Structures are given as structure tokens and as C-alpha cells.
Amino acid sequence: MSHRRIRAVFIKELHHITRDSRSLALALAMPVMMLLLYGYALSLDVDHIPTLIYDQDGTSASRDLVRQFRGSRFFDIRGFASGYEKIEHDINFSRVLMGIVIPRNFGHDLESGHGAEVQLLVDGSDSNTSSIAIGYAESIVKMYSGAVRVRNVAPPPPPAVEARMRVWYNSSLESKNYVVPGLIAVILMILAGQLTSLTIAREWEMGTMEQLLSTPLRPAEMLIGKMSAYFVVGVVDSLIALVVAVTVFAVPFRGNIVLLAISTCLFLFGVLCWGIFISAGSRTQVEAYQMGMLTTFLPGFLMSGFVFSIDTMPKVIQVISVIVPARYFVAILKSLFLKGVGLGAIWDQMVFLVIFGAFVFWQAARRLKRQKVA
Amino acid sequence: MSDWAVETRDLVKTFGDFVAVDHVSLEVSRGEIFGFLGPNGAGKSTTIRILCGLITPTSGTAMVNGIDVAKDPERVRRNLGYMSQRFSLYDDLTVEQNIDFFAGLYGVPKLRREERKDYVLEMARLAERRSALTGSLSGGWKQRLALGCAILHDPPILFLDEPTSGVDPIVRGVFWDLIRGLAKTGHTIFVSTHYMDEAEYCNRLALMHRGKVIALGAPAELRHQASAHSLLRLDSTKPLETMRALEDVPGVVDVAVFGGGLHVTVDDAEATAERIRTKLGAAAIEIHRLEKILPSLEDVFVSMIEGEERRVA
Numbered sequence: 179m180s181h182r183r184i185r186a187v188f189i190k191e192l193h194h195i196t197r198d199s200r201s202l203a204l205a206l207a208m209p210v211m212m213l214l215l216y217g218y219a220l221s222l223d224v225d226h227i228p229t230l231i232y233d234q235d236g237t238s239a240s241r242d243l244v245r246q247f248r249g250s251r252f253f254d255i256r257g258f259a260s261g262y263e264k265i266e267h268d269i270n271f272s273r274v275l276m277g278i279v280i281p282r283n284f285g286h287d288l289e290s291g292h293g294a295e296v297q298l299l300v301d302g303s304d305s306n307t308s309s310i311a312i313g314y315a316e317s318i319v320k321m322y323s324g325a326v327r328v329r330n331v332a333p334p335p336p337p338a339v340e341a342r343m344r345v346w347y348n349s350s351l352e353s354k355n356y357v358v359p360g361l362i363a364v365i366l367m368i369l370a371g372q373l374t375s376l377t378i379a380r381e382w383e384m385g386t387m388e389q390l391l392s393t394p395l396r397p398a399e400m401l402i403g404k405m406s407a408y409f410v411v412g413v414v415d416s417l418i419a420l421v422v423a424v425t426v427f428a429v430p431f432r433g434n435i436v437l438l439a440i441s442t443c444l445f446l447f448g449v450l451c452w453g454i455f456i457s458a459g460s461r462t463q464v465e466a467y468q469m470g471m472l473t474t475f476l477p478g479f480l481m482s483g484f485v486f487s488i489d490t491m492p493k494v495i496q497v498i499s500v501i502v503p504a505r506y507f508v509a510i511l512k513s514l515f516l517k518g519v520g521l522g523a524i525w526d527q528m529v530f531l532v533i534f535g536a537f538v539f540w541q542a543a544r545r546l547k548r549q550k551v552a
Numbered sequence: 553m554s555d556w557a558v559e560t561r562d563l564v565k566t567f568g569d570f571v572a573v574d575h576v577s578l579e580v581s582r583g584e585i586f587g588f589l590g591p592n593g594a595g596k597s598t599t600i601r602i603l604c605g606l607i608t609p610t611s612g613t614a615m616v617n618g619i620d621v622a623k624d625p626e627r628v629r630r631n632l633g634y635m636s637q638r639f640s641l642y643d644d645l646t647v648e649q650n651i652d653f654f655a656g657l658y659g660v661p662k663l664r665r666e667e668r669k670d671y672v673l674e675m676a677r678l679a680e681r682r683s684a685l686t687g688s689l690s691g692g693w694k695q696r697l698a699l700g701c702a703i704l705h706d707p708p709i710l711f712l713d714e715p716t717s718g719v720d721p722i723v724r725g726v727f728w729d730l731i732r733g734l735a736k737t738g739h740t741i742f743v744s745t746h747y748m749d750e751a752e753y754c755n756r757l758a759l760m761h762r763g764k765v766i767a768l769g770a771p772a773e774l775r776h777q778a779s780a781h782s783l784l785r786l787d788s789t790k791p792l793e794t795m796r797a798l799e800d801v802p803g804v805v806d807v808a809v810f811g812g813g814l815h816v817t818v819d820d821a822e823a824t825a826e827r828i829r830t831k832l833g834a835a836a837i838e839i840h841r842l843e844k845i846l847p848s849l850e851d852v853f854v855s856m857i858e859g860e861e862r863r864v865a
Contacts (some may be wrong), residue, residue: 186656190645197644260750392604392634393657394626550607 183395190379195407205373205411211420212365213358217427220361220485223353224310225252228274232259237285240327243296246322247278252314269301276300276311286308288326337365358429359511360484362419366442367449367478367504368471369415373408375470378546379460387549397546401539403451412446423515432518441514441528445507448535449474452503455542458549477502484508503534556615557582557709557740558603563612565598572598574763575612580742580756582708585735586755588744589853594760596744598635600713603742604634617708630658633702637713639694641701643687647678650686650701658705674699675730692723699730703739710734712743716750728753759853766860767853773853781805782821783851787813787841788832793859797835801827806855813841815851 195202229247233240247253256274259265265277277299287294298315302309381387390400420438423429431438453470460466480486481495482504488496499505506527513519521528558580565573573595588596598656601607603614605625617631641650651672655665673679676696681689686697695715702710712731716724728750734756735741743754751757752771759767759774767774777824788794791814795807798816803824806817819826821844832839847855 183657186653189656190649190653193645193649194642215661253796318658367833384642385640386642388606388638389634389640390657391606392629392632392636393654394629394659395657396626469816 179396179399180394183399184403184406187395187400188406191404191407192410195411200527202411204416205369205416208369209362209365209415210256210422212368213361213419213422214426216361216365217354217358217423220357222352224307226254227252227276227307227311227314228256229253229276230256230259230265230268230274232262232265232277232279234282235280235284238404239285239288239294240280241243243280243319243322245277245285247315248317250314250318252311253318265299269299270308272301274301275304275308276315278315290538343541352425355516356512357485358423358427359515360482360508362416362423363504363507363511364478364482364484365419366412366416366445366507367482368474370408370446370449371453371456371470371474372467373411374404374450375466376463377404377408377454378457378549378551379463379466382461383463391549397549401451401454401543401546404454405447408450408453409443409446412450413443416442416446428513429515431515433514434518434520436523437521438511438514441510441531444528444531444535445503448503448531451530451535451538451542455538455545458542470504478504481505482508501534503531506530506534555582556580557584557617558586558742559615560599560603560696561613563599563602563614564610565602565607566610571763573602573609574758576763578765578768582740583735583738584755585731585741585743585753586659587751587757588742588760589746589748589751589757590744590760591746592802593859595763596760597713599760600634600711600742600744604632604711605629619726623647630705631707631709633705633707633710635698635702635710635712635715637717639698641686641694641698644685645751647673647689647697648682648686650697651704654701655704659784660705664738665772668704668706672704676700691719692726694837695719695723695727696730699727703734708738709740709742712741714746716745716747717783721768724750748848748853751849757849761860762864764860767856771849774849775847781819781855783815783845783847784818784821784825785810785813785841785843785845786816786828786839789838789840793835794832794837797831797837798828799833803827808854817855 231244231247233244244255248255253276256268259268259277262279265274265279268274269277279297279299281295281297284294284296296319298312300312302308379389381390420431424431452473456469457466458474460469477499481488481491481499481502483499484504488499488505491499510524510527510531513524517523554855556579558578560576560578563571563573564571576595576599587652588599590596593680598607598755602609603616603621605621605628608622616628619628619631621628645653651669652665655668673682676693676699677774678689678693678697678700683820686694689697699712699715702712705865716727719727724747731741731743732753743750745751753770756768756770757774758765767777771775786794789811791809794814795809798804798807798814801824804816805819808815808817825842825844828842829839
């Protein structure tokens with residue numbers, strides 16, 4: 179192993195990277211664009227649910243209930259309907275997601291202590307959002323009914339068991355706090371795989387591989403040299419992504435910055451080697467690009483557990499996800515960002531990243547060794 | 553250590569059913585310019601690539617600078633410079649960056665690096681363009697840069713695979729001056745070409761056809777080897793009618809159009825020339841010129857390849 183040859187390859191690759199300013203700009207802008215795009219679009223928080231009220235009662239009691247909805251940030255009262263047709267129409271045209279119908283005798287029933295009813299009409303075509311909306315509406319109605327009962331009748335009998343909930347680590351339950359750290363892992367996986375996936379195929383396409391193979395350059399030296407150059411880009415990308423996460427999305431970072439740096443480097447190393455492995459198996463850049471996308475994008479998004487919980491997936495996919503490095507990096511990032519845990523809680527994930535990196539490095543070097551002109 | 557710079561024994565390379573290199577045995581002396589000739593697809597590039605360790609031969613041995621290519625390809629690569637048929641430097645790097653890169657790959661010691669770089673820039677006449685993007689250079693510059701990058705580590709043996717294809721004759725002349733200069737300083741040059749005028753510059757030639765070496769020797773030797781027949785140059789007023797008239801003249805083996813006249817391959821030069829004069833005189837075709845000429849290498853090779861084709865068929 180000659181460090182002189184590694185250095186030569188490293189410097190040459192840096193020249194390529196800086197010469198192609200458009201690709202470089204893209205590589206640096208990518209994490210920002212993807213974070214902004216996915217960070218905002220992948221918000222799983224449901225609030226400002228567009229809602230229509232059909233108040234048949236028109237008493238002070240019904241107006242009181244409406245006021246409860248109006249005061250909640252989860253609902254956005256878009257107006258009042260004077261009949262079911264209007265609600266149906268607006269739901270059909272996706273103008274509102276929910277219709278609240280307060281029946282004629284609402285106030286009277288409440289007054290008399292018979293128990294009043296409120297009808298909720300929900301657009302179930304978006305099942306996730308609507309079930310969350312129902313939950314919110316129920317809790318508002320329940321709170322309101324509790325208040326009424328206290329006012330009117332006797333104190334309610336205490337429930338036999340009451341769940342007292344406290345949410346740790348992301349106490350405001352804001353989805354961005356858990357989406358964004360995971361997203362960093364996914365973005366770095368796609369980006370790093372992308373960076374190196376073209377690098378060997380390009381040498382073949384340009385005809386320069388033949389020249390390289392006629393020199394004393396060894397496969398492992400080529401691999402380390404190329405990988406190091408793109409490692410620099412990957413580190414810059416990681417820094418950009420982290421800064422955007424902490425500043426733009428205001429995701430709290432509670433963990434150890436050194437652990438973050440080490441695990442990011444381990445992850446980058448593995449994925450960059452993966453890109454070279456892919457590239458060494460392709461003779462054209464198009465082929466390498468497609469293989470790179472296929473093997474980073476899909477597993478990164480679907481099998482990393484950054485949004486879609488792996489535990490609830492079919493067994494087969496769970497098994498496959500074991501070899502997806504993003505899965506471990508997502509877990510590390512979430513732990514470091516939100517929980518602020520130490521090495522004790524993430525060392526096993528880091529060990530996997532080491533194993534993955536070493537294995538892929540070995541395989542990529544083997545593939546490079548087999549490169550022959552014909 | 554072997555006396556030969558390059559030595560092959562029964563080298564064979566097959567791609568499926570296709571035999572690209574068919575039992576090639578060669579010896580190239582040190583300091584020699586060894587020319588490799590033959591039509592496209594004859595197996596020249598494949599042989600060179602085997603010698604550079606880019607392709608593993610199916611069977612046979614290849615020794616470069618006394619080192620078995622199959623056994624120690626890395627040491628072989630330190631001892632050779634290779635220029636492939638297709639330009640294979642980085643267009644998006646400057647001249648200097650390309651030189652620095654290859655100097656690094658060949659492990660040129662730091663102390664010698666500047667000196668070697670200056671030598672190459674000087675040789676390729678690129679000193680003033682050292683910061684130019686390689687992609688912006690024209691063909692001749694690129695070729696000289698590629699040669700320069702292949703000799704940065706001062707290898708004893710150089711493999712050049714059709715180095716001058718696609719450049720104009722003046723540029724080719726400059727390039728060959730460089731090659732001859734390198735040979736004078738003791739470098740062995742193994743060069744493939746399909747230009748016959750370039751073949752004349754070589755000390756020895758191998759003619760390859762369908763994977764086999766069908767002739768081997770110095771250019772002058774090859775000319776004489778082929779002289780079982782003699783060659784007549786014939787200029788006349790009506791070349792096409794002349795060709796037809798010559799068909800049934802005894803002693804005429806072959807007639808080919810060559811430039812403005814004809815090359816007539818004959819058995820017995822004196823007697824046949826006489827018969828040709830008589831025949832054309834009778835046909836009222838005027839002869840401007842009829843003389844025995846020394847066959848050019850091209851004539852030699854064309855007749856050798858045709859002979860080989862006939863032999864196989």
C-alpha cells in the first residue's frame with residue numbers, strides 16, 4: 179500500500195470535484211433542499227383541520243361548544259352550514275375534512291341532564307388524518323362535557339384506572355423533532371451513495387480506466403483515494419444538514435457531539451464504499467446511477483425506520499432492513515438528538531456501522547481487483 | 553535476467569469461440585523499435601494488453617523486462633509505459649495536473665518529480681500550456697502529453713498502441729522523432745500501427761493476421777523474403793484495358809491498381825516484361841513506363857496476407 183499513490187488519486191479526484199462546479203453546487207445544495215422539502219412535507223402533525231359547523235340548535239350551549247372548537251389550534255372553523263347538503267358538498271370537494279352537527283335539542287338535553295349528542299362527519303378517505311381528527315374532536319367534546327357536568331350536577335365518579343401520560347424526549351410531540359434527525363441519515367445515504375456511484379463507471383466510459391490499470395496502482399489504493407475525496411464532500415454535506423436541522427427546524431441536540439462526529443464518519447465510510455462497489459459493477463454511468471438510486475433511495479426511505487416503524491413491517495422486510503446501514507444511523511441520530519444518551523446506548527449500532535463499512539470496503543476492493551479490460 | 557525486453561511463448565487469448573491471439577511467440581531486444589502491423593482485429597491490441605497485464609492470457613507465457621506478467625503484474629507495470637489506442641488522460645484536468653497524477657501513480661520520487669515534469673513538458677512542447685485544460689488541446693498535443701505521462705517514471709519498455717491514429721502527417725513526424733529519440737536512449741519501443749511509412753522507422757516488424765504472426769523481421773528482410781515474385785510498375789494510357797489485356801499473359805500472377813498506374817506481380821521479370829510489351833503493342837496501348845521496382849512494405853504485406861488467406865482456404 180503506497181500512500182503516495184493514494185494521495186495522487188485523492189488529489190486527482192478533488193480536481194474532478196472542484197472542476198465540475200455545477201455538480202459540486204448540486205451536491206452541497208442537495209441536503210438543504212431535501213431537508214427543507216421533506217422536513218416540511220413530511221410533517222405528521224395534524225392541526226388546523228378544516229371544519230364546518232351545522233348548528234341546528236342555536237342556543238348558548240351550542241355556541242359554547244363551537245367556541246371550544248374555535249379555541250383549539252387543531253381545528254379551523256371554515257364556516258357554518260345550513261344543511262347536510264352543504265357539508266356533503268364541501269367534504270366531497272375536499273374543502274373541509276370534518277363536519278360537526280349539533281342537533282336541535284342539544285341545549286335542552288344538556289340542561290335536562292339526559293345527555294346530549296353531537297354528530298361528527300369525517301372524510302375517511304385520508305384515514306390517518308381523519309382518525310387523528312376524530313381523536314381531537316372527541317377530547318374537546320369530552321372536556322366540554324366534563325365542564326358541563328361539574329357546573330350542572332354532581333362531581334363525576336372517579337374512573338377505576340386512569341392513565342396519566344407523560345411524553346419523554348419530545349414532550350411537545352412535534353413530528354419534526356423526530357423526522358428531521360432521521361431524515362439527515364436518509365439524505366446522507368442517498369447523497370453519499372450518489373457521490374461515489376459514478377466514479378468508477380466514469381473511468382470506464384472515458385477510457386481512462388485502461389490507463390489506470392496499466393500503472394502500479396492497486397485496487398485498494400484506488401478505493402481509498404477516491405473514497406477519501408468524496409468523504410470530504412460528505413463531511414461538508416453532513417455539517418450543512420446538521421446546521422439546517424438545528425437552526426431552521428430548531429431540533430434540539432442533546433447528545434455528545436464527538437459521538438455524532440464518529441458515527442457520521444462511520445456511516446459515510448460505509449455508504450461511500452457501497453457507491454464504489456456499485457460503480458465497480460457497472461460499465462456505464464447510467465447503469466451505476468440507477469443501481470445507486472435503487473439501493474440507497476428505497477431502503478433509505480422505507481427500511482431505515484426514520485418515519486415508518488420497522489417493528490410493524492412484515493417479517494421479510496424486517497429481516498432485509500438488518501443490512502440497511504441507514505437503519506442504524508437513524509437510531510443513532512434520534513438517540514443523540516432527542517435523548518442525549520451516551521455511548522452505552524448506541525455502541526451496538528456503531529458496531530454494526532463498523533462491520534458494514536469493513537465488509538463493503540472489502541467487497542468493493544475485491545470487485546475493483548477483478549476489473550479487466552475485456 | 554532474460555536478454556529480451558519482451559518475450560512471449562505460445563501466447564493464446566480466446567474470447568468465447570473467437571481466437572484473438574493464436575500462439576504468438578516473439579522476442580524483442582532491448583533498445584529496439586519493434587513494430588506491430590496488421591489489419592484491424594488482427595490481435596495487435598489484445599497482445600499489447602496482455603503484455604501490460606490488462607488482460608489475462610488463456611495460455612502461454614509473456615515476459616516483460618524478464619518478469620513474468622502473470623506472476624508479478626505489479627512489478628511489470630513499474631517497468632513499462634503504456635499508451636492506449638484511445639486517448640486516456642483526464643480532459644477536465646490541466647496538463648500539469650495530469651502529469652502530477654501519473655507521477656504519483658508511478659511513484660516518481662519527490663526529488664525527481666519536478667525534473668521529470670520539466671522534461672516531459674519540454675519533450676511534449678507543452679511548457680507554455682501547463683495550466684491549460686487537457687480537453688482544450690488539439691490531437692497532436694494530447695498525443696505527446698499521453699506519451700509524456702507514460703514515460704514519467706522512465707520505464708525501460710514502452711507499449712504504444714496505434715499512438716498516431718487520427719493525427720495529421722506532420723504531427724506524426726514529430727511524434728516519431730520523439731520515439732526514435734527514446735529508442736536512442738536505450739528504451740525499448742513496442743509500437744502497433746497501420747501506417748506503412750511508420751513501419752519503415754522500425755528496427756523489426758511483426759505482421760499479424762487473424763491472431764497469428766505471419767511474418768517477422770527487419771523491413772528490408774521482409775521485402776526480400778517476399779520476392780519469390782517480382783514486381784513491375786506499369787504506366788499506360790488506358791489502365792483498365794491494360795488490366796484486361798494482361799489477364800492471359802503467361803507469367804502474370806496479379807495486377808493491382810496503384811496510384812495512377814498498375815503494380816503487376818510476375819514470375820520471371822525479364823521474360824514477362826517482354827511478353828507484356830508485345831501484348832500491349834498488339835492492343836495498341838501505349839506504355840509510358842514499365843520497370844521492375846522493389847516492393848513497398850505495403851505490397852509485401854498485402855501479398856503475404858493474401859497468401860495466408862489462400863493457404864487457409
